[in-house]
Protein backbone atom coordinates (compact mmCIF):
# COMPACT_ATOMS: atom_id res chain seq x y z
CA UNK A 1 0.00 0.00 0.00
CA UNK A 2 2.84 2.33 0.88
CA UNK A 3 4.21 2.01 -2.63
CA UNK A 4 0.84 2.83 -4.18
CA UNK A 5 0.73 6.02 -2.12
CA UNK A 6 4.20 7.01 -3.20
CA UNK A 7 3.26 6.49 -6.82
CA UNK A 8 0.10 8.55 -6.43
CA UNK A 9 2.17 11.41 -5.05
CA UNK A 10 4.46 11.34 -8.05
CA UNK A 11 1.36 11.53 -10.21
CA UNK A 12 2.59 9.07 -12.83
CA UNK A 13 0.95 9.61 -16.15
CA UNK A 14 3.00 7.08 -18.14
CA UNK A 15 3.66 3.41 -17.67
CA UNK A 16 6.59 3.95 -20.03
CA UNK A 17 7.99 6.97 -21.78
CA UNK A 18 10.43 6.40 -24.64
CA UNK A 19 11.89 9.70 -25.84
CA UNK A 20 14.02 10.14 -28.96
CA UNK A 21 15.67 6.78 -28.48
CA UNK A 22 18.30 5.62 -30.94
CA UNK A 23 20.38 2.49 -30.82
CA UNK A 24 23.31 1.45 -32.94
CA UNK A 25 25.44 -1.66 -32.71
CA UNK A 26 29.12 -1.89 -33.51
CA UNK A 27 29.53 -4.59 -36.11
CA UNK A 28 32.60 -5.66 -38.12
CA UNK A 29 31.10 -3.64 -41.00
CA UNK A 30 31.00 -0.51 -38.81
CA UNK A 31 28.26 1.25 -36.87
CA UNK A 32 24.83 -0.13 -37.67
CA UNK A 33 21.91 2.13 -36.76
CA UNK A 34 19.05 -0.16 -35.72
CA UNK A 35 16.62 2.25 -34.02
CA UNK A 36 16.34 5.88 -35.04
CA UNK A 37 14.62 8.53 -32.93
CA UNK A 38 11.81 6.46 -31.45
CA UNK A 39 9.32 8.27 -29.25
CA UNK A 40 6.46 6.28 -27.68
CA UNK A 41 4.36 6.85 -24.58
CA UNK A 42 2.40 4.07 -22.95
CA UNK A 43 -0.35 5.32 -20.65
CA UNK A 44 -1.18 3.41 -17.46
CA UNK A 45 -3.48 0.52 -18.32
CA UNK A 46 -2.97 0.97 -22.05
CA UNK A 47 -2.42 -1.88 -24.50
CA UNK A 48 -0.01 -0.89 -27.29
CA UNK A 49 1.38 -3.16 -30.01
CA UNK A 50 4.59 -2.48 -31.88
CA UNK A 51 4.36 -3.90 -35.36
CA UNK A 52 7.25 -4.34 -37.71
CA UNK A 53 8.94 -6.67 -40.19
CA UNK A 54 11.50 -9.20 -39.01
CA UNK A 55 14.79 -7.57 -38.07
CA UNK A 56 13.44 -4.03 -37.74
CA UNK A 57 14.58 -3.73 -34.12
CA UNK A 58 11.48 -4.68 -32.11
CA UNK A 59 13.34 -6.95 -29.71
CA UNK A 60 16.12 -4.39 -29.42
CA UNK A 61 13.60 -1.75 -28.35
CA UNK A 62 11.96 -4.04 -25.78
CA UNK A 63 15.36 -4.94 -24.33
CA UNK A 64 16.07 -1.24 -23.93
CA UNK A 65 12.77 -0.66 -22.15
CA UNK A 66 13.43 -3.70 -19.93
CA UNK A 67 16.79 -2.23 -18.97
CA UNK A 68 18.76 -5.17 -20.40
CA UNK A 69 20.65 -2.83 -22.71
CA UNK A 70 21.32 0.91 -22.97
CA UNK A 71 20.16 3.29 -25.69
CA UNK A 72 22.84 5.07 -27.73
CA UNK A 73 20.81 8.28 -27.45
CA UNK A 74 17.56 9.34 -25.83
CA UNK A 75 15.93 8.43 -22.55
CA UNK A 76 13.56 5.77 -21.33
CA UNK A 77 11.61 6.08 -18.11
CA UNK A 78 9.33 3.41 -16.73
CA UNK A 79 7.12 3.22 -13.69
CA UNK A 80 9.13 0.61 -11.78
CA UNK A 81 10.90 -2.39 -13.29
CA UNK A 82 8.90 -3.81 -16.20
CA UNK A 83 8.21 -7.53 -16.56
CA UNK A 84 9.39 -9.06 -19.83
CA UNK A 85 7.95 -12.09 -21.55
CA UNK A 86 10.20 -13.58 -24.21
CA UNK A 87 9.42 -15.20 -27.53
CA UNK A 88 10.72 -18.48 -26.15
CA UNK A 89 9.16 -19.24 -22.77
CA UNK A 90 12.45 -18.75 -20.83
CA UNK A 91 11.10 -20.80 -17.93
CA UNK A 92 13.77 -22.41 -15.76
CA UNK A 93 13.80 -26.15 -16.52
CA UNK A 94 15.21 -27.07 -13.11
CA UNK A 95 12.08 -25.75 -11.40
CA UNK A 96 8.47 -26.88 -11.62
CA UNK A 97 5.88 -24.56 -13.15
CA UNK A 98 4.78 -23.42 -9.70
CA UNK A 99 8.33 -22.90 -8.46
CA UNK A 100 9.13 -20.74 -11.48
CA UNK A 101 6.34 -18.41 -10.45
CA UNK A 102 7.37 -18.56 -6.78
CA UNK A 103 10.90 -17.53 -7.69
CA UNK A 104 9.57 -14.32 -9.23
CA UNK A 105 7.57 -13.68 -6.05
CA UNK A 106 10.59 -14.43 -3.89
CA UNK A 107 12.85 -12.08 -5.83
CA UNK A 108 10.20 -9.40 -5.40
CA UNK A 109 10.39 -9.94 -1.63
CA UNK A 110 7.03 -11.65 -1.05
CA UNK A 111 7.29 -13.45 2.32
CA UNK A 112 7.40 -17.24 2.13
CA UNK A 113 4.02 -18.05 3.71
CA UNK A 114 2.20 -15.98 1.10
CA UNK A 115 4.01 -17.32 -1.95
CA UNK A 116 2.24 -20.64 -2.36
CA UNK A 117 -1.23 -19.15 -2.20
CA UNK A 118 -0.33 -16.34 -4.58
CA UNK A 119 1.17 -18.84 -7.02
CA UNK A 120 -2.02 -20.91 -7.02
CA UNK A 121 -3.99 -17.73 -7.73
CA UNK A 122 -1.75 -16.85 -10.67
CA UNK A 123 -1.97 -20.38 -12.06
CA UNK A 124 -5.74 -20.12 -11.84
CA UNK A 125 -5.62 -16.76 -13.63
CA UNK A 126 -3.93 -18.39 -16.63
CA UNK A 127 -6.24 -21.42 -16.29
CA UNK A 128 -3.56 -23.85 -15.24
CA UNK A 129 -4.97 -24.95 -11.90
CA UNK A 130 -3.22 -28.13 -10.84
CA UNK A 131 -0.08 -27.53 -12.91
CA UNK A 132 1.95 -26.45 -9.86
CA UNK A 133 4.11 -29.58 -9.71
CA UNK A 134 4.52 -30.05 -13.46
CA UNK A 135 8.02 -29.87 -14.93
CA UNK A 136 8.51 -27.43 -17.78
CA UNK A 137 9.20 -30.20 -20.30
CA UNK A 138 5.94 -31.89 -19.38
CA UNK A 139 3.92 -28.89 -20.55
CA UNK A 140 2.77 -28.12 -24.10
CA UNK A 141 3.97 -24.96 -25.85
CA UNK A 142 0.76 -23.11 -25.06
CA UNK A 143 0.87 -24.13 -21.40
CA UNK A 144 4.50 -23.02 -21.13
CA UNK A 145 3.65 -19.58 -22.46
CA UNK A 146 0.80 -19.35 -19.97
CA UNK A 147 3.16 -20.22 -17.10
CA UNK A 148 5.59 -17.63 -18.45
CA UNK A 149 2.74 -15.12 -18.48
CA UNK A 150 1.88 -16.02 -14.89
CA UNK A 151 5.53 -15.60 -13.92
CA UNK A 152 5.64 -12.18 -15.57
CA UNK A 153 2.42 -11.20 -13.80
CA UNK A 154 3.93 -12.38 -10.50
CA UNK A 155 6.33 -9.46 -10.73
CA UNK A 156 3.32 -7.16 -10.35
CA UNK A 157 4.97 -4.61 -12.60
CA UNK A 158 2.89 -1.75 -13.93
CA UNK A 159 4.23 -2.54 -17.37
CA UNK A 160 4.26 -5.88 -19.13
CA UNK A 161 6.59 -6.17 -22.13
CA UNK A 162 5.82 -9.03 -24.49
CA UNK A 163 8.19 -10.01 -27.31
CA UNK A 164 6.22 -12.05 -29.85
CA UNK A 165 5.16 -14.41 -27.08
CA UNK A 166 2.73 -16.41 -29.21
CA UNK A 167 4.71 -16.56 -32.47
CA UNK A 168 5.73 -20.20 -32.07
CA UNK A 169 2.25 -21.49 -31.26
CA UNK A 170 -0.35 -23.06 -33.54
CA UNK A 171 -3.29 -20.89 -34.63
CA UNK A 172 -5.87 -22.53 -32.34
CA UNK A 173 -3.76 -22.12 -29.22
CA UNK A 174 -2.79 -18.59 -30.20
CA UNK A 175 -6.45 -17.58 -30.58
CA UNK A 176 -7.20 -18.90 -27.12
CA UNK A 177 -4.23 -17.10 -25.61
CA UNK A 178 -5.36 -13.85 -27.24
CA UNK A 179 -8.68 -14.24 -25.42
CA UNK A 180 -6.87 -15.00 -22.17
CA UNK A 181 -4.51 -12.08 -22.50
CA UNK A 182 -7.37 -9.66 -23.18
CA UNK A 183 -9.25 -11.01 -20.15
CA UNK A 184 -6.20 -10.83 -17.87
CA UNK A 185 -5.36 -7.32 -19.08
CA UNK A 186 -8.94 -6.25 -18.26
CA UNK A 187 -8.81 -7.95 -14.85
CA UNK A 188 -5.43 -6.67 -13.72
CA UNK A 189 -5.28 -3.23 -15.34
CA UNK A 190 -1.62 -3.75 -16.30
CA UNK A 191 -0.17 -1.74 -19.19
CA UNK A 192 1.11 -3.85 -22.06
CA UNK A 193 3.68 -3.13 -24.75
CA UNK A 194 3.31 -6.05 -27.13
CA UNK A 195 5.67 -6.71 -30.03
CA UNK A 196 4.62 -8.71 -33.06
CA UNK A 197 5.10 -9.04 -36.81
CA UNK A 198 1.56 -10.37 -37.20
CA UNK A 199 -0.75 -7.53 -38.30
CA UNK A 200 -3.98 -9.26 -37.34
CA UNK A 201 -2.62 -10.14 -33.92
CA UNK A 202 -1.69 -6.51 -33.40
CA UNK A 203 -5.15 -5.30 -34.32
CA UNK A 204 -6.92 -8.06 -32.40
CA UNK A 205 -5.21 -7.10 -29.14
CA UNK A 206 -4.32 -3.44 -29.06
CA UNK A 207 -5.85 -0.08 -28.29
CA UNK A 208 -3.06 1.46 -30.33
CA UNK A 209 -0.89 -0.05 -33.10
CA UNK A 210 2.50 1.49 -33.86
CA UNK A 211 4.14 0.53 -37.13
CA UNK A 212 7.94 0.47 -37.25
CA UNK A 213 9.82 0.78 -40.53
CA UNK A 214 13.00 -1.22 -41.12
CA UNK A 215 16.66 -0.29 -41.38
CA UNK A 216 16.76 1.83 -39.39
CA UNK A 217 13.65 1.26 -37.27
CA UNK A 218 11.57 4.43 -37.24
CA UNK A 219 7.97 5.02 -36.32
CA UNK A 220 6.17 4.92 -39.66
CA UNK A 221 2.58 5.35 -38.57
CA UNK A 222 0.20 4.90 -35.72
CA UNK A 223 -3.43 3.73 -35.53
CA UNK A 224 -5.91 3.93 -32.69
CA UNK A 225 -8.08 0.81 -32.67
CA UNK A 226 -11.62 1.71 -31.69
CA UNK A 227 -13.12 -1.77 -32.08
CA UNK A 228 -14.64 -2.81 -28.70
CA UNK A 229 -13.27 -5.86 -26.82
CA UNK A 230 -13.82 -8.76 -26.80
CA UNK A 231 -12.79 -9.00 -30.42
CA UNK A 232 -12.08 -12.05 -32.48
CA UNK A 233 -9.34 -12.27 -35.03
CA UNK A 234 -11.93 -13.14 -37.73
CA UNK A 235 -14.12 -10.08 -37.04
CA UNK A 236 -14.76 -7.91 -40.08
CA UNK A 237 -13.52 -4.64 -38.50
CA UNK A 238 -10.31 -6.37 -37.41
CA UNK A 239 -9.78 -7.72 -40.92
CA UNK A 240 -10.53 -4.35 -42.47
CA UNK A 241 -8.01 -2.42 -40.36
CA UNK A 242 -5.46 -5.21 -40.81
CA UNK A 243 -5.78 -4.85 -44.55
CA UNK A 244 -5.13 -1.12 -44.33
CA UNK A 245 -2.09 -1.61 -42.10
CA UNK A 246 -0.75 -4.40 -44.28
CA UNK A 247 -0.86 -2.11 -47.32
CA UNK A 248 1.20 0.54 -45.51
CA UNK A 249 3.61 -2.15 -44.24
CA UNK A 250 4.06 -3.47 -47.79
CA UNK A 251 4.75 0.04 -48.99
CA UNK A 252 7.43 0.39 -46.34
CA UNK A 253 9.04 -2.90 -47.32
CA UNK A 254 8.84 -2.05 -51.03
CA UNK A 255 10.80 1.16 -50.46
CA UNK A 256 13.76 -1.01 -49.43
CA UNK A 257 13.76 -2.88 -52.73
CA UNK A 258 14.05 0.34 -54.69
CA UNK A 259 17.60 1.34 -53.86
CA UNK B 260 -11.16 5.06 -15.34
CA UNK B 261 -9.64 2.64 -17.79
CA UNK B 262 -10.82 -0.34 -15.86
CA UNK B 263 -14.39 0.91 -15.61
CA UNK B 264 -14.60 1.62 -19.31
CA UNK B 265 -13.16 -1.72 -20.18
CA UNK B 266 -15.23 -3.88 -17.90
CA UNK B 267 -18.33 -2.15 -19.17
CA UNK B 268 -17.32 -3.17 -22.65
CA UNK B 269 -16.71 -6.70 -21.46
CA UNK B 270 -20.05 -6.85 -19.69
CA UNK B 271 -22.02 -5.61 -22.67
CA UNK B 272 -21.33 -8.82 -24.56
CA UNK B 273 -22.15 -12.05 -22.79
CA UNK B 274 -19.33 -13.83 -20.92
CA UNK B 275 -20.10 -17.01 -22.84
CA UNK B 276 -17.03 -16.93 -25.15
CA UNK B 277 -14.60 -16.53 -22.25
CA UNK B 278 -15.94 -19.58 -20.41
CA UNK B 279 -15.93 -21.46 -23.66
CA UNK B 280 -12.26 -20.60 -24.16
CA UNK B 281 -11.45 -22.07 -20.75
CA UNK B 282 -12.96 -25.44 -21.53
CA UNK B 283 -11.45 -25.58 -25.00
CA UNK B 284 -8.11 -24.84 -23.40
CA UNK B 285 -8.55 -27.61 -20.86
CA UNK B 286 -9.26 -29.98 -23.75
CA UNK B 287 -6.16 -28.85 -25.64
CA UNK B 288 -4.00 -29.19 -22.53
CA UNK B 289 -5.25 -32.72 -21.97
CA UNK B 290 -4.52 -33.61 -25.60
CA UNK B 291 -1.04 -32.16 -25.54
CA UNK B 292 0.28 -33.67 -22.33
CA UNK B 293 0.91 -37.39 -22.38
CA UNK B 294 0.91 -39.30 -19.13
CA UNK B 295 4.19 -41.09 -18.37
CA UNK B 296 4.20 -43.84 -15.75
CA UNK B 297 6.95 -45.93 -14.19
CA UNK B 298 7.91 -49.03 -16.15
CA UNK B 299 6.86 -52.31 -14.46
CA UNK B 300 9.40 -54.30 -12.40
CA UNK B 301 9.50 -57.21 -14.84
CA UNK B 302 10.41 -54.76 -17.60
CA UNK B 303 13.35 -53.41 -15.54
CA UNK B 304 14.58 -56.95 -14.78
CA UNK B 305 14.50 -58.05 -18.42
CA UNK B 306 16.01 -54.82 -19.83
CA UNK B 307 18.49 -53.74 -17.19
CA UNK B 308 19.49 -56.71 -15.03
CA UNK B 309 19.43 -59.65 -17.42
CA UNK B 310 21.93 -58.39 -20.06
CA UNK B 311 24.88 -57.82 -17.66
CA UNK B 312 24.18 -61.13 -15.89
CA UNK B 313 24.36 -62.94 -19.25
CA UNK B 314 27.58 -61.07 -20.14
CA UNK B 315 29.22 -62.16 -16.85
CA UNK B 316 28.10 -65.75 -17.42
CA UNK B 317 29.63 -65.71 -20.91
CA UNK B 318 32.96 -64.43 -19.51
CA UNK B 319 32.96 -67.14 -16.81
CA UNK B 320 32.27 -69.86 -19.38
CA UNK B 321 35.06 -68.57 -21.66
CA UNK B 322 37.43 -68.42 -18.69
CA UNK B 323 36.58 -72.01 -17.67
CA UNK B 324 37.15 -73.22 -21.22
CA UNK B 325 40.40 -71.26 -21.59
CA UNK B 326 41.88 -72.48 -18.29
CA UNK B 327 42.81 -76.05 -19.45
CA UNK B 328 44.11 -74.63 -22.77
CA UNK B 329 46.59 -72.26 -21.05
CA UNK B 330 47.29 -74.94 -18.43
CA UNK B 331 49.50 -72.74 -16.22
CA UNK B 332 47.93 -71.59 -12.92
CA UNK B 333 50.72 -69.02 -12.41
CA UNK B 334 49.50 -67.24 -15.58
CA UNK B 335 45.77 -68.00 -15.56
CA UNK B 336 44.26 -69.28 -12.29
CA UNK B 337 41.04 -71.25 -12.45
CA UNK B 338 37.78 -69.52 -11.57
CA UNK B 339 37.54 -71.89 -8.62
CA UNK B 340 40.98 -70.84 -7.30
CA UNK B 341 40.04 -67.16 -7.50
CA UNK B 342 36.75 -67.98 -5.80
CA UNK B 343 38.67 -69.73 -3.02
CA UNK B 344 40.87 -66.65 -2.50
CA UNK B 345 37.74 -64.53 -2.14
CA UNK B 346 36.26 -67.03 0.28
CA UNK B 347 39.42 -67.11 2.40
CA UNK B 348 39.62 -63.34 2.61
CA UNK B 349 35.95 -63.25 3.57
CA UNK B 350 36.36 -65.92 6.26
CA UNK B 351 39.42 -64.15 7.67
CA UNK B 352 37.29 -61.02 7.78
CA UNK B 353 39.77 -59.11 5.59
CA UNK B 354 37.73 -58.69 2.42
CA UNK B 355 35.59 -55.76 3.61
CA UNK B 356 38.69 -54.26 5.23
CA UNK B 357 40.54 -54.09 1.89
CA UNK B 358 37.54 -52.43 0.27
CA UNK B 359 36.92 -50.05 3.15
CA UNK B 360 40.56 -48.89 3.34
CA UNK B 361 40.53 -47.82 -0.30
CA UNK B 362 36.96 -46.57 -0.52
CA UNK B 363 37.25 -44.43 2.63
CA UNK B 364 40.47 -42.91 1.32
CA UNK B 365 38.92 -42.30 -2.08
CA UNK B 366 35.71 -40.77 -0.82
CA UNK B 367 37.38 -38.59 1.82
CA UNK B 368 39.88 -37.34 -0.74
CA UNK B 369 37.07 -36.75 -3.20
CA UNK B 370 35.16 -34.79 -0.57
CA UNK B 371 38.16 -32.47 -0.09
CA UNK B 372 38.50 -32.17 -3.88
CA UNK B 373 34.86 -31.07 -3.94
CA UNK B 374 35.51 -28.39 -1.33
CA UNK B 375 38.45 -27.02 -3.30
CA UNK B 376 37.27 -27.59 -6.87
CA UNK B 377 33.84 -25.94 -6.52
CA UNK B 378 34.93 -22.46 -5.41
CA UNK B 379 37.89 -22.66 -7.76
CA UNK B 380 35.58 -23.45 -10.68
CA UNK B 381 33.28 -20.57 -9.73
CA UNK B 382 36.20 -18.17 -9.57
CA UNK B 383 37.52 -19.24 -12.96
CA UNK B 384 34.06 -19.05 -14.50
CA UNK B 385 33.15 -15.64 -13.12
CA UNK B 386 36.37 -13.64 -12.68
CA UNK B 387 37.97 -12.68 -15.99
CA UNK B 388 41.47 -12.26 -14.57
CA UNK B 389 41.45 -15.63 -12.84
CA UNK B 390 40.17 -17.29 -15.99
CA UNK B 391 42.90 -15.75 -18.12
CA UNK B 392 45.51 -16.67 -15.50
CA UNK B 393 44.69 -20.29 -14.69
CA UNK B 394 41.86 -21.33 -17.02
CA UNK B 395 44.10 -22.83 -19.71
CA UNK B 396 46.31 -24.58 -17.14
CA UNK B 397 43.27 -26.06 -15.46
CA UNK B 398 41.87 -27.51 -18.67
CA UNK B 399 45.36 -28.66 -19.71
CA UNK B 400 45.74 -30.54 -16.44
CA UNK B 401 42.73 -32.62 -17.39
CA UNK B 402 44.59 -34.27 -20.22
CA UNK B 403 47.52 -35.10 -17.94
CA UNK B 404 47.03 -38.66 -16.64
CA UNK B 405 46.71 -38.12 -12.90
CA UNK B 406 48.99 -41.13 -12.31
CA UNK B 407 51.81 -38.82 -13.35
CA UNK B 408 51.38 -37.04 -10.02
CA UNK B 409 52.37 -40.12 -8.02
CA UNK B 410 56.18 -39.82 -8.33
CA UNK B 411 56.35 -36.10 -7.41
CA UNK B 412 53.88 -36.62 -4.56
CA UNK B 413 56.09 -39.39 -3.18
CA UNK B 414 59.13 -37.11 -3.31
CA UNK B 415 57.31 -34.18 -1.70
CA UNK B 416 55.33 -35.97 0.95
CA UNK B 417 56.92 -39.38 1.35
CA UNK B 418 55.24 -42.76 1.27
CA UNK B 419 52.26 -42.03 3.49
CA UNK B 420 48.56 -41.24 3.57
CA UNK B 421 48.95 -37.53 2.82
CA UNK B 422 50.71 -38.42 -0.43
CA UNK B 423 47.68 -40.48 -1.43
CA UNK B 424 45.27 -37.67 -0.61
CA UNK B 425 47.45 -35.26 -2.60
CA UNK B 426 47.26 -37.55 -5.62
CA UNK B 427 43.48 -37.81 -5.33
CA UNK B 428 43.15 -34.02 -5.08
CA UNK B 429 45.38 -33.42 -8.09
CA UNK B 430 43.31 -35.89 -10.07
CA UNK B 431 39.86 -34.69 -9.10
CA UNK B 432 40.13 -30.93 -8.54
CA UNK B 433 40.75 -29.98 -12.20
CA UNK B 434 37.86 -32.17 -13.39
CA UNK B 435 35.45 -30.76 -10.84
CA UNK B 436 36.48 -27.15 -11.48
CA UNK B 437 36.41 -27.60 -15.26
CA UNK B 438 33.00 -29.25 -15.12
CA UNK B 439 31.64 -26.24 -13.27
CA UNK B 440 33.32 -23.80 -15.66
CA UNK B 441 31.87 -25.45 -18.74
CA UNK B 442 28.52 -25.75 -17.00
CA UNK B 443 28.51 -22.01 -16.31
CA UNK B 444 29.70 -21.22 -19.84
CA UNK B 445 26.86 -23.20 -21.32
CA UNK B 446 24.10 -21.46 -19.38
CA UNK B 447 21.81 -20.05 -22.08
CA UNK B 448 21.98 -16.21 -22.06
CA UNK B 449 18.19 -16.24 -22.23
CA UNK B 450 18.05 -17.60 -18.66
CA UNK B 451 20.40 -14.91 -17.42
CA UNK B 452 18.33 -12.19 -19.07
CA UNK B 453 15.10 -13.68 -17.75
CA UNK B 454 16.66 -13.72 -14.29
CA UNK B 455 17.74 -10.11 -14.60
CA UNK B 456 14.27 -8.90 -15.54
CA UNK B 457 13.00 -10.62 -12.39
CA UNK B 458 15.62 -8.95 -10.23
CA UNK B 459 18.09 -11.83 -9.95
CA UNK B 460 21.30 -9.82 -10.29
CA UNK B 461 24.70 -10.19 -8.61
CA UNK B 462 24.87 -12.95 -5.98
CA UNK B 463 21.13 -13.58 -6.26
CA UNK B 464 21.64 -14.23 -9.96
CA UNK B 465 24.47 -16.68 -9.26
CA UNK B 466 22.44 -18.54 -6.64
CA UNK B 467 19.04 -18.65 -8.36
CA UNK B 468 20.03 -18.87 -12.02
CA UNK B 469 23.69 -19.53 -12.84
CA UNK B 470 24.38 -22.37 -10.40
CA UNK B 471 21.21 -24.40 -10.99
CA UNK B 472 21.54 -23.87 -14.74
CA UNK B 473 25.17 -25.10 -14.60
CA UNK B 474 24.31 -28.22 -12.59
CA UNK B 475 24.43 -30.77 -15.46
CA UNK B 476 28.00 -29.74 -16.37
CA UNK B 477 28.99 -29.75 -12.71
CA UNK B 478 27.67 -33.27 -12.14
CA UNK B 479 29.47 -34.51 -15.27
CA UNK B 480 32.65 -33.00 -13.79
CA UNK B 481 32.07 -34.78 -10.47
CA UNK B 482 31.64 -38.08 -12.24
CA UNK B 483 34.84 -37.67 -14.19
CA UNK B 484 36.64 -36.39 -11.08
CA UNK B 485 35.74 -39.56 -9.22
CA UNK B 486 36.96 -41.79 -12.04
CA UNK B 487 40.27 -39.90 -12.12
CA UNK B 488 40.80 -39.95 -8.38
CA UNK B 489 39.98 -43.65 -8.09
CA UNK B 490 42.54 -44.53 -10.77
CA UNK B 491 45.28 -42.38 -9.28
CA UNK B 492 44.56 -43.70 -5.79
CA UNK B 493 45.12 -47.24 -7.03
CA UNK B 494 48.44 -46.22 -8.57
CA UNK B 495 49.45 -44.51 -5.33
CA UNK B 496 48.51 -47.55 -3.26
CA UNK B 497 50.58 -49.85 -5.43
CA UNK B 498 53.62 -47.67 -4.82
CA UNK B 499 53.06 -46.73 -1.16
CA UNK B 500 53.03 -50.26 0.10
CA UNK B 501 53.57 -50.24 3.87
CA UNK B 502 51.77 -52.57 6.24
CA UNK B 503 51.11 -49.78 8.78
CA UNK B 504 49.23 -47.79 6.10
CA UNK B 505 46.63 -50.57 6.03
CA UNK B 506 46.02 -52.89 3.11
CA UNK B 507 43.90 -51.32 0.42
CA UNK B 508 43.07 -52.74 -2.98
CA UNK B 509 46.22 -51.34 -4.61
CA UNK B 510 48.39 -52.90 -1.91
CA UNK B 511 46.55 -56.18 -2.33
CA UNK B 512 47.38 -56.16 -6.02
CA UNK B 513 51.05 -55.40 -5.32
CA UNK B 514 51.19 -58.11 -2.61
CA UNK B 515 49.79 -60.61 -5.11
CA UNK B 516 52.46 -59.64 -7.62
CA UNK B 517 55.37 -59.97 -5.13
CA UNK B 518 54.05 -63.34 -3.98
CA UNK B 519 53.56 -64.41 -7.63
CA UNK B 520 50.04 -65.35 -6.56
CA UNK B 521 47.97 -64.89 -9.71
CA UNK B 522 44.71 -65.76 -7.96
CA UNK B 523 45.29 -62.90 -5.53
CA UNK B 524 46.12 -60.53 -8.41
CA UNK B 525 42.84 -61.48 -10.05
CA UNK B 526 41.05 -60.98 -6.78
CA UNK B 527 42.46 -57.43 -6.46
CA UNK B 528 41.67 -56.49 -10.05
CA UNK B 529 38.11 -57.77 -9.75
CA UNK B 530 37.64 -55.85 -6.51
CA UNK B 531 39.00 -52.59 -7.99
CA UNK B 532 36.69 -52.99 -10.96
CA UNK B 533 33.75 -53.86 -8.76
CA UNK B 534 34.23 -50.89 -6.42
CA UNK B 535 34.62 -48.44 -9.30
CA UNK B 536 31.42 -49.69 -10.92
CA UNK B 537 29.53 -49.83 -7.61
CA UNK B 538 30.37 -46.24 -6.61
CA UNK B 539 29.35 -45.01 -10.03
CA UNK B 540 26.14 -47.02 -9.96
CA UNK B 541 25.24 -46.08 -6.40
CA UNK B 542 26.21 -42.41 -6.30
CA UNK B 543 27.08 -40.69 -9.55
CA UNK B 544 24.76 -42.27 -12.10
CA UNK B 545 21.62 -41.75 -9.97
CA UNK B 546 22.71 -38.16 -9.29
CA UNK B 547 23.25 -37.48 -12.97
CA UNK B 548 19.99 -39.16 -13.96
CA UNK B 549 18.05 -37.16 -11.40
CA UNK B 550 19.49 -33.87 -12.61
CA UNK B 551 18.90 -34.65 -16.28
CA UNK B 552 15.47 -36.20 -15.85
CA UNK B 553 14.23 -33.21 -13.84
CA UNK B 554 15.03 -31.03 -16.83
CA UNK B 555 13.60 -33.37 -19.43
CA UNK B 556 17.07 -33.93 -20.88
CA UNK B 557 16.90 -37.69 -20.44
CA UNK B 558 14.56 -39.55 -22.73
CA UNK B 559 13.28 -42.85 -21.51
CA UNK B 560 13.51 -45.33 -24.37
Ligand SMILES: Nc1ncnc2c1ncn2[C@@H]1O[C@H](COP(=O)(O)OP(=O)(O)OP(=O)(O)O)[C@@H](O)[C@H]1O
Pocket residue numbers: 025026027034052053054055056057058059060061197
Ligand atom coordinates in the same frame (compact mmCIF):
# COMPACT_ATOMS: atom_id res chain seq x y z
N1 LIG C 1 23.86 -7.38 -30.18
C1 LIG C 1 23.77 -7.03 -31.48
N2 LIG C 1 24.86 -6.73 -32.20
C2 LIG C 1 24.76 -6.38 -33.50
N3 LIG C 1 23.62 -6.30 -34.17
C3 LIG C 1 22.48 -6.58 -33.52
C4 LIG C 1 22.49 -6.97 -32.15
N4 LIG C 1 21.21 -7.20 -31.76
C5 LIG C 1 20.45 -6.96 -32.84
N5 LIG C 1 21.19 -6.59 -33.90
C6 LIG C 1 20.70 -6.23 -35.23
O1 LIG C 1 19.62 -5.35 -35.06
C7 LIG C 1 18.59 -5.62 -35.97
C8 LIG C 1 17.28 -5.74 -35.22
O2 LIG C 1 17.27 -6.89 -34.43
P1 LIG C 1 16.03 -7.30 -33.54
O3 LIG C 1 16.32 -8.61 -32.92
O4 LIG C 1 15.72 -6.18 -32.62
O5 LIG C 1 14.89 -7.44 -34.62
P2 LIG C 1 13.38 -7.87 -34.44
O6 LIG C 1 12.56 -6.78 -35.00
O7 LIG C 1 13.11 -8.27 -33.05
O8 LIG C 1 13.27 -9.10 -35.42
P3 LIG C 1 12.41 -10.46 -35.28
O9 LIG C 1 11.02 -10.13 -35.68
O10 LIG C 1 13.06 -11.37 -36.26
O11 LIG C 1 12.53 -10.92 -33.87
C9 LIG C 1 18.99 -6.84 -36.74
O12 LIG C 1 19.43 -6.43 -38.02
C10 LIG C 1 20.14 -7.44 -35.95
O13 LIG C 1 21.07 -7.98 -36.84
Ligand SMILES: [Mg+2]
Pocket residue numbers: 058059060163
Ligand atom coordinates in the same frame (compact mmCIF):
# COMPACT_ATOMS: atom_id res chain seq x y z
MG1 LIG D 1 12.65 -10.16 -32.11
